[in-house]
Amino acid sequence: MKRREFIVAVAATTASGLAILPIDQAAADTSQSRRVALVTSGQGVPVLELIRSSLKKLGYEEGKNLVIDFREAKGNYASLPGLLTDVIALNPDVIIAEATPAIAAAQQATSTIPIVMAPSTDPIGSGFVKSFAHPGGNITGVANMFGDLTAKTLDIVRLAFPNVKKIGVLISNNPTHPNLLDVAIKAAGAIGITAEGFIAANPEDLETAFADMKGANCEVVYVLADPPRPALPPIALNSGLPTIFQVSSYTAMGGLMSYGPEITAFFTSAASYVDRILKGAKPADIPVEQPTTFLFVVNLRTAKALGLTIPEQVLLMADKVIE
Known part of the structure; x- marks a missing residue:
């Protein structure tokens, strides 16, 4: 498989729930600006x-014709x-x-302000x-297709860990996770693997969830x-449990x-919406987009730290290998 470059949106943890306003927002002429809430x-x-940056390329710039809340x-x-x-x-x-x-x-x-997913x-x-073709209300935007990728992801798990008998599926209180967990349990069962869900509702619950997965074998x-x-990649590494993520950003984080x-691509598309x-x-008339580019990434530095050898067949499948 041809290797493609992988662009990572790095995420960092800070204190929760406070508004962060653009530096130049105070200078904006809000009477002439469009207001976007993120x-x-x-x-x-x-x-x-x-x-x-995506909105700026489309002609919207804070301090001139844009306010971002x-x-x-x-x-x-x-x-x-x-x-x-x-x-x-703030009437966005x-x-x-x-x-x-x-x-x-x-x-x-x-139900009236346009919402971009x-x-x-x-x-x-x-x-x-x-x-997808006719959203019909005040919401449109981008879908991520994570549910559709589960079976293939578990096929990768089977290739990388041919003797695996049981996997833990880490979930949060994300409202889509119960259905995704059900999909994962069924897909795992179809290839002879037992799967069990473990919840970390908030970031501070991650260590307990990994300890529970370890305890459940x-x-x-x-x-x-x-x-x-x-915090998730270092917790996974410290637990000694090999971990595969749906979100590609995690491999660059360890x-x-x-x-x-x-x-x-989700966020450049959101700016276009x-x-x-x-x-x-009108959102009701703008079709929902689905992704067309999917990335399989392997971090060999983490594999080495876990004492794992990733099969050559799996490495050849990867779009990017971090060495």
Whole structure:
């Protein structure tokens, strides 16, 4: 397989739930500016930078014709309703909601302000849109297809760890995770592997979850998609459990393997949706996009630290190998 370059959106952990305003926002002429709210489920500064730069390429610049109202939940999803209340009070033209927890909170908060998903795991099943081609309401944006990738990911697990008998599936209180866990359990069973779910509702619960997986004799961990939690790769390494992630950002942070869509494309696409809406398009009429580029990444430095030898067949499948 041809190797492709992998662009990483690095995530970092900071204190939770405070607004961060652009440095030049105070200088903006808000009477002439379009107002965009960005609410992230995870740590949002990298997302903010990608959105900011993408909008600038489309002709929107803070201090000139754009105000961005930014709020981040940093993995504490219970804070999202309050963050949405804050930004809606500022009368945004569009809300960008990063990941399913923020999208669900935004949907509960408003049925009139346009919402751009960036991205959603299951926009139809979650009730965000009526169909990909005709969303039909005030929500449109990007889907990530994580559920569709589970069977292939577990095939990779089987190739990399041919003797594995049981995997732990790490979930949070992300509303899509129960369905994704069910998909993972069934896909694992189809190839003769037992799978069990373990919840880390908030970032501070990760160490306990890994200890529980270790105690339950899990040999490999499969981490369902969430906004990146930077503490996760070192906790996985310290536990001694090989871990494969749906979100590709994790391998650059020390995760062993990842398979999923190219992450940064979600946010450049979100900016394009914002542009179209600000120019008069209605979310109900703008089709939902799905990713076309998927990356399998292996971190050999982490494999060495775990004392693992990754089979050559698996390395040849990788789009990127970190050495």
